[in-house]
Amino acid sequence: MDPIVELRKISKSFGNTVILDEIDLSIYPGKALVVIGPSGAGKSTILRIIAGLLSPDSGEVYIAGQRRRGLIEDSPDPIAISMVFQQSALFDSLTVEENVGFTLFQHSKLDRQTIRDLVTKKLAMVGLSDIGDRYPAQLSGGMRKRVSFARAIMANPYNPQDNPDVILYDEPTAGLDPIASTVIEDLVRQLQRQEQICGTYVMVSHQESTIRRTADRVAFLYDGKLSWEGSVAEIDTTDNPFVQQFFSASLQGPIRVVN
Ligand code: ADP
Numbered sequence: 001m002d003p004i005v006e007l008r009k010i011s012k013s014f015g016n017t018v019i020l021d022e023i024d025l026s027i028y029p030g031k032a033l034v035v036i037g038p039s040g041a042g043k044s045t046i047l048r049i050i051a052g053l054l055s056p057d058s059g060e061v062y063i064a065g066q067r068r069r070g071l072i073e074d075s076p077d078p079i080a081i082s083m084v085f086q087q088s089a090l091f092d093s094l095t096v097e098e099n100v101g102f103t104l105f106q107h108s109k110l111d112r113q114t115i116r117d118l119v120t121k122k123l124a125m126v127g128l129s130d131i132g133d134r135y136p137a138q139l140s141g142g143m144r145k146r147v148s149f150a151r152a153i154m155a156n157p158y159n160p161q162d163n164p165d166v167i168l169y170d171e172p173t174a175g176l177d178p179i180a181s182t183v184i185e186d187l188v189r190q191l192q193r194q195e196q197i198c199g200t201y202v203m204v205s206h207q208e209s210t211i212r213r214t215a216d217r218v219a220f221l222y223d224g225k226l227s228w229e230g231s232v233a234e235i236d237t238t239d240n241p242f243v244q245q246f247f248s249a250s251l252q253g254p255i256r257v258v259n
Contacts, residue, residue: 001028001029002065003026003027003028003062004027004028004029004063004064004079004165004166004200005025005026005027005050005061005062005063005081005166005202006025006026006027006061006062007023007024007025007026007046007049007050007059007060007061008024008059008060008061008062009022009023009024009058009059009060010022010023010024010025010046010049010056010058010059010060010061011023011056011057011058011059011224012042012045012049012054012056012057013057018224019041019042019045019224020042020045020046020049020056020224021223021224021225022059022225023046023059023221023224023225023226024226025046025219025226027050027166027200027202028200029165029199029200030199030200031199031200031216031217032188032192032200032201032202032203032214032215032216032217033201033202033203033215033216033217033218033219034202034203034204034205034210034211034214034215034217034218034219035047035202035203035204035218035219035221035226036204036205036206036211036218036219036220036221036246037206037220037221037222037246038206038222038246038255038258039206039258040258041221041222041223042221042224043204043206043221044086044170044171044204046202046204046221047083047168047170047202047204049061050081050166050168050202051072051081051083051168052068052071052072052073052077052081053071053072053083054071055070055071063077063078063079063081064077064078064079064165065078066078079161079165079166080155080161080162080163080164080165080166081164081165081166081167081168082152082153082164082166082167082168083152083167083168083170084145084148084149084152084167084168084169084170084172085148085170086170086171086174088136088141088144088145088147088148089148090136090144090147090148090151091136092135092136092137093135094135095132095133095134095135096123096128096131096132096133096134096135096136096139096147097116097119097132097133099136099147099151100119100122100123100132100147100150100151100154101115101116101118101119101154102151103154104118104154104156108156108159110156110158116132118154118157119132119150119154120132122150122151122153122154123147123150125150125153125191125194125197126146126147126149126150126187126191127146127183127187128143128146128147128150131143131147140180141175141176141180142176142180142183142184145172145173145176145184146184146187149172149187149188149191152164152167153167153191153197163197163198164197164198165198165200166198166200166201166202167191167197167198167200167201167202168201168202168203169188169201169202169203169204169205170203170204171204171205171206171207172184172188172203172205172210173185173205173207173209173210174205174207178209181207181209181210182209182213184210185209185210185213185214186213188201188203188214189213189214203215208247211232211235212232212235215232216231216232217229217230217231218230218231218232218234218235220240220242220243220246222242222255227240227242228240228242228243230243235247241253241254242254242255
């Protein structure tokens with residue numbers, strides 16, 4: 001099977017700090033990859049490069065086999081990639097309905113009622129109803145997350161290319177209590193199984209429950225390198241000292257402790 005997204009020898013520095021150092025990463029259709037590692041390791045940076053929001057300093061990004069030149073705004077990808085941002089990134093001054101339908105309201109010729117009906121459908125898919133008129137400040141953190149999921153899966157029904165083929169989730173359970181996290185983790189898996197929604201996602205997380213419940217494969221990022229890749233089951237059997245230290249939350253081991 002060919003990868004749907006492929007990073008080849010991707011490097012990225014901010015100032016003098018090398019964040020990603022010649023990283024190779026392949027994402028396969030229908031699979032869920034979770035990138036893990038300590039805070040500041042560069043996990044979100046990988047997602048932003050895959051989304052085409054940030055350029056690598058060197059290396060190549062292939063989307064469905066086509067090499068991307070520059071950023072997403074410079075040249076369109078052959079498939080759609082959607083991103084769910086860490087802080088939900090909803091517009092505070094817009095209602096839930098206006099947030100979820102934002103791109104269609106702005107850039108499509110669909111009439112208002114059609115977009116409203118689409119928004120209602122997408123909100124139902126993430127388990128929300130009757131909240132279209134509310135503002136983000138009136139929602140719980142978990143609900144805001146779900147609204148941001150609904151926005152990520154919004155698509156123009158007359159333009160099938162709009163449907164995301166890959167969803168990127170940046171820390172979807174950060175800041176949520178354990179029960180709200182479970183709801184979100186279940187939802188990620190549920191969406192993956194829905195016919196109209198793509199089955200491929202890349203997630204960044206350092207929350208153990210989220211990693212275990214939403215990953216098919218796990219990649220460990222540390223010191224600019226992907227130092228380990230394995231299945232969820234292999235987390236408990238690997239002798240990789242980075243993975244062992246990360247999951248035992250130990251201060252002893254090769255991962256430098258930053259105070
Ligand atoms: P993670 O997601 O693993 O916590 P990030 O990818 O967000 O890590 O960031 C990796 C490092 O790069 C951090 O030290 C962060 O401060 C730095 N960084 C990220 N984006 C920028 C930027 N636009 N300018 C400068 N430094 C950045």
